[in-house]
Amino acid sequence: MGFQNSKHGATRSTVTRRSFLKVSAATGGGLMLSFNLAPLAKALANIPGESAIGAFIRIGMDGIVTIAAKNPEIGQGIKTSLPMIIAEELDVDWKDVRVETAPMDAEKFGLQSAGGSTSIPRNWDNMRRVGAAGRQMLVTAAAKTWRVPESELTTASGVVMHAASNRALKYGELATKAALLPAPDLKTVTLKDPKTFKVVGKPTKDVDGPAMVHGKPLYGIDVSVPGMLYATYEKCPVFGGTVARANLDEVKAMPGVRHAFVVPGTIKPGEVGLNAGLSGGVAIVADTWWQANVARRKLRVEWNEGPMAAQSSKGFAARAAELAKQKPEMSVRSDGDVDAALKGAVKVLEASYSYPFLAHATMEPQNCTAHFSNGKMEIWVPTQNGANGRGMIARTMGIPEKDITVHMTRAGGGFGRRGSPDPMIEAAWISKEAGAPVKLVWTREDDMRHDCYRPGGYHNFKAGIDGSGKLVALTDHFVSFGSDGKFAGSANMGGNIFPAEFVPNLSFGASLMPLGTPTGPLRAPGSNGLAFVFQSFLDEIAHAAGRDPLEFHLDLLSEKRVAAPAASTSGGPQAPAFNPARMRTTLALVAEKAGWGKRTVPKGTGLGLAYYYSHQGYVAHVAEVTTTSSGQMKVNKIWVAADVGGQIVNPSGAENQVQGAVLDGLGQILGQEITIARGGTVEGNFDTFPLLRMHQAPPVEVHFQLSESSPTGLGEPALPPTLPAIANAYFAATGQRLRDVPFNKPRDRDVRV
Amino acid sequence: MAYTLNVNGASHSVEVDEATPLLWVLRDILDLKGAKYGCGAGLCGACTVHIDGAAVRSCVTPVSGVGTRAVTTIEGISDNPLGKKLQDAWLEIDVAQCGYCQPGQIMSATALLSKTPKPTDADIDAQMSGNICRCATYNRIRTAIKLAAGDAAKKEG
Numbered sequence: 001m002g003f004q005n006s007k008h009g010a011t012r013s014t015v016t017r018r019s020f021l022k023v024s025a026a027t028g029g030g031l032m033l034s035f036n037l038a039p040l041a042k043a044l045a046n047i048p049g050e051s052a053i054g055a056f057i058r059i060g061m062d063g064i065v066t067i068a069a070k071n072p073e074i075g076q077g078i079k080t081s082l083p084m085i086i087a088e089e090l091d092v093d094w095k096d097v098r099v100e101t102a103p104m105d106a107e108k109f110g111l112q113s114a115g116g117s118t119s120i121p122r123n124w125d126n127m128r129r130v131g132a133a134g135r136q137m138l139v140t141a142a143a144k145t146w147r148v149p150e151s152e153l154t155t156a157s158g159v160v161m162h163a164a165s166n167r168a169l170k171y172g173e174l175a176t177k178a179a180l181l182p183a184p185d186l187k188t189v190t191l192k193d194p195k196t197f198k199v200v201g202k203p204t205k206d207v208d209g210p211a212m213v214h215g216k217p218l219y220g221i222d223v224s225v226p227g228m229l230y231a232t233y234e235k236c237p238v239f240g241g242t243v244a245r246a247n248l249d250e251v252k253a254m255p256g257v258r259h260a261f262v263v264p265g266t267i268k269p270g271e272v273g274l275n276a277g278l279s280g281g282v283a284i285v286a287d288t289w290w291q292a293n294v295a296r297r298k299l300r301v302e303w304n305e306g307p308m309a310a311q312s313s314k315g316f317a318a319r320a321a322e323l324a325k326q327k328p329e330m331s332v333r334s335d336g337d338v339d340a341a342l343k344g345a346v347k348v349l350e351a352s353y354s355y356p357f358l359a360h361a362t363m364e365p366q367n368c369t370a371h372f373s374n375g376k377m378e379i380w381v382p383t384q385n386g387a388n389g390r391g392m393i394a395r396t397m398g399i400p401e402k403d404i405t406v407h408m409t410r411a412g413g414g415f416g417r418r419g420s421p422d423p424m425i426e427a428a429w430i431s432k433e434a435g436a437p438v439k440l441v442w443t444r445e446d447d448m449r450h451d452c453y454r455p456g457g458y459h460n461f462k463a464g465i466d467g468s469g470k471l472v473a474l475t476d477h478f479v480s481f482g483s484d485g486k487f488a489g490s491a492n493m494g495g496n497i498f499p500a501e502f503v504p505n506l507s508f509g510a511s512l513m514p515l516g517t518p519t520g521p522l523r524a525p526g527s528n529g530l531a532f533v534f535q536s537f538l539d540e541i542a543h544a545a546g547r548d549p550l551e552f553h554l555d556l557l558s559e560k561r562v563a564a565p566a567a568s569t570s571g572g573p574q575a576p577a578f579n580p581a582r583m584r585t586t587l588a589l590v591a592e593k594a595g596w597g598k599r600t601v602p603k604g605t606g607l608g609l610a611y612y613y614s615h616q617g618y619v620a621h622v623a624e625v626t627t628t629s630s631g632q633m634k635v636n637k638i639w640v641a642a643d644v645g646g647q648i649v650n651p652s653g654a655e656n657q658v659q660g661a662v663l664d665g666l667g668q669i670l671g672q673e674i675t676i677a678r679g680g681t682v683e684g685n686f687d688t689f690p691l692l693r694m695h696q697a698p699p700v701e702v703h704f705q706l707s708e709s710s711p712t713g714l715g716e717p718a719l720p721p722t723l724p725a726i727a728n729a730y731f732a733a734t735g736q737r738l739r740d741v742p743f744n745k746p747r748d749r750d751v752r753v
Numbered sequence: 754m755a756y757t758l759n760v761n762g763a764s765h766s767v768e769v770d771e772a773t774p775l776l777w778v779l780r781d782i783l784d785l786k787g788a789k790y791g792c793g794a795g796l797c798g799a800c801t802v803h804i805d806g807a808a809v810r811s812c813v814t815p816v817s818g819v820g821t822r823a824v825t826t827i828e829g830i831s832d833n834p835l836g837k838k839l840q841d842a843w844l845e846i847d848v849a850q851c852g853y854c855q856p857g858q859i860m861s862a863t864a865l866l867s868k869t870p871k872p873t874d875a876d877i878d879a880q881m882s883g884n885i886c887r888c889a890t891y892n893r894i895r896t897a898i899k900l901a902a903g904d905a906a907k908k909e910g
């Protein structure tokens with residue numbers, strides 16, 4: 001971690017090459033050093049007539065520059081934005097740039113994953129230096145050609161110039177020579193003054209746009225390999241369950257079916273999570289995917305479901321209500337004297353909130369194509385973390401990692417789902433057993449019922465307000481999931497959740513319920529539920545204190561009342577402490593843009609605000625909500641202000657991410673809930689797990705507040721404030737609190753298929 | 754069963770079971786990957802193609818029901834001037850995030866504009882609400898449709 005982070009006290013000055021290699025192996029860094037060690041490694045495909053300048057850049061004689069996009073593209077725009085940063089420092093025009101997805105190769109490209117909105121903060125400095133090193137090599141090549149000092153040379157738009165002699169050489173003319181030069185030390189290359197940026201900061205269209213609108217094959221599901229068969233895979237509805245018996249002969253007799261077999265699975269009893277191993281099930285391999293699925297309708301499996309089959313959402317809710325009456329099993333944080341402060345309070349408020357399990361529901365269902373042959377495995381997959389899947393294949397199947405090649409395709413959405421290795425290990429296993437290249441595609445129902453869900457949660461609050469309307473005491477008993485004092489995946493709550501440190505007497509405690517269903521990160525993990533409950537309850541407190549929510553929050557954010565504890569662990573590689581001044585500025589900006597307190601809205605319409613700090617981003621929303629004649633909640637508009645640092649790399653992509661995250665949150669609050677029954681997932685498709693649709697999507701107006709900080713990612717931080725802003729606006733419109741989301745709770749949905 | 758399909762102006766013979774959805778014939782037999790699988794149940798619109806100019810969900814359209822009618826997929830929509838305008842508008846507005854739903858969106862939008870050259874917001878809601886965008890690029894989809902519609906109107910006037 002933190003090689004790009006030297007100014008924050010990381011290890012740059014003290015690390016030797018050898019030890020840095022070790023560090024990078026442990027953390028997935030290593031990008032910069034590997035660039036130094038292997039400057040001429042042609043990591044991009046070797047194309048005649050083009051020269052590789054380091055691992056990331058290839059320049060053709062025609063001046064066309066091909067730049068490797070190192071990280072997986074899942075719709076967050078990184079395939080466009082990281083190459084933009086290289087192009088900027090390389091000093092070429094964006095129109096001359098072509099982008100290729102990098103092969104998976106940690107030595108050359110470092111950590112190649114998407115998650116936690118970390119791609120920009122982790123790579124901003126690195127990518128700049130890679131581009132600057134390329135430029136440096138071209139300058140050196142020109143200096144050698146003309147026998148002039150490098151200091152007399154300048155560059156612009158892919159040309160090196162020597163003003164004194166009025167000479168110029170295009171990069172395309174210098175590339176062959178430059179490629180033979182040793183790469184400069186990335187630490188010392190000269191970076192541009194950001195004020196002179198020509199590519200970074202300009203709205204730039206997605207590099208795959210033309211291929212997309214013409215329906216070109218870009219995604220994992222579009223992969224074709226010669227001789228490929230198609231697979232469908234039926235797993236136990238209860239996680240970790242295995243096959244007791246299956247009518248394979250009947251399935252094998254169906255048209256087009258080549259193979260049908262039981263996969264035993266490798267998950268040990270009691271282990272939960274998609275990284276726990278290969279889930280057991282029945283694989284059907286056929287000439288076409290449709291045939292495989294027609295045959296699957298004939299499949300009858302008797303499962304060993306295991307003890308988790310007793311679990312249900314109803315049971316969780318009942319147990320959570322019992323636990324709420326007891327003392328928390330464990331303390332998460334404790335400041336001051338909450339009991340005394342509540343006794344002394346002029347007003348005491350109590351409220352319980354809950355949020356449901358959620359599926360990722362990426363538009364492109366999970367899929368993977370695998371080809372095992374001669375001891376080697378080749379994989380094509382839409383993934384957020386190919387290295388994770390490769391590791392699982394290696395461990396599970398005993399294939400050395402070096403014999404597993406992974407091709408990352410564009411992914412039809414990720415949202416955290418594709419960090420898990422399950423489609424990869426399943427396809428790999430099936431290909432080996434079938435003895436052919438196999439494309440495994442999950443049905444939508446497979447995808448929705450075998451997810452690592454955003455865990456539900458229950459929060460039980462108490463607050464005390466003093467005579468001046470200040471919040472003086474706050475408690476939360478969080479009933480969550482996990483066992484032995486350990487939270488389940490993404491079901492945790494840190495001690496630094498706002499307003500911790502801003503309330504003198506505060507205690508957070510938690511109680512856990514065992515869970516047999518895998519859970520994991522969904523866009524803004526943790527924050528996506530916590531923001532809803534905390535920002536909603538704070539709004540309740542503001543109203544109970546008789547204060548305008550904006551005034552209440554600006555006041556609350558004005559001073560820290562408790563010293564910060566040890567460093568926070570959430571939010572990316574650097575996770576600097578929460579800076580309330582940045583939050584205040586952002587909140588004030590969105591309030592101004594939305595006309596908070598400045599305009600009247602019709603009766604039955606209300607404005608609500610909320611804000612949250614996550615993934616190093618400061619984001620504040622105002623929502624305007626009304627109700628329809630049928631009692632449905634209707635959001636008229638959402639205003640957003642975001643401070644994600646001093647530089648928006650691609651304003652077009654950035655705005656798109658914010659709008660998408662906000663509307664994602666709106667979809668969640670309207671009607672999304674995953675129900676567990678008999679240990680499995682009830683919902684299977686978009687009829688019961690409704691995603692937001694066009695007619696429900698209001699305009700989202702986005703403003704960026706530039707600050708002094710280094711740029712951070714934007715896939716996630718705009719989501720958390722959405723739910724509470726809407727819920728608070730709904731309260732302003734109707735006088736009713738939304739304490740249990742979604743708004744449209746599914747009824748009577750307790751029968752598992 | 755053998756079927757002769759007219760896809761993007763070309764004739765193709767395929768040998769598949771009669772219940773096979775058009776989507777899987779296009780994707781896995783004819784290797785036209787533009788129409789996407791999202792739900793398989795007519796719920797998301799990712800698989801939208803045109804049959805005789807009307808938008809249909811190819812995932813729930815059995816191949817046996819297609820007959821000799823003209824099938825148009827995203828790969829062939831540039832030949833339709835409205836389709837081309839919409840593709841250009843999509844690029845101009847930089848609509849996509851992951852992009853997976855966008856072929857279906859463009860096919861639905863083309864059907865919309867061919868019936869309603871200057872759609873209101875309500876028209877857009879009505880026609881486009883069958884197409885889910887999980888990345889929620891709805892603001893930009895709306896803008897791009899309006900851009901294409903404005904352009905179309907200008908050329909006509």
Ligand code: FES
Nearest residue numbers: 791792795798812
């Ligand atoms: S895949 Fe056809 S409507 Fe969803």
Ligand code: FES
Nearest residue numbers: 851852886887888
């Ligand atoms: S752009 Fe991702 S689903 Fe629409």
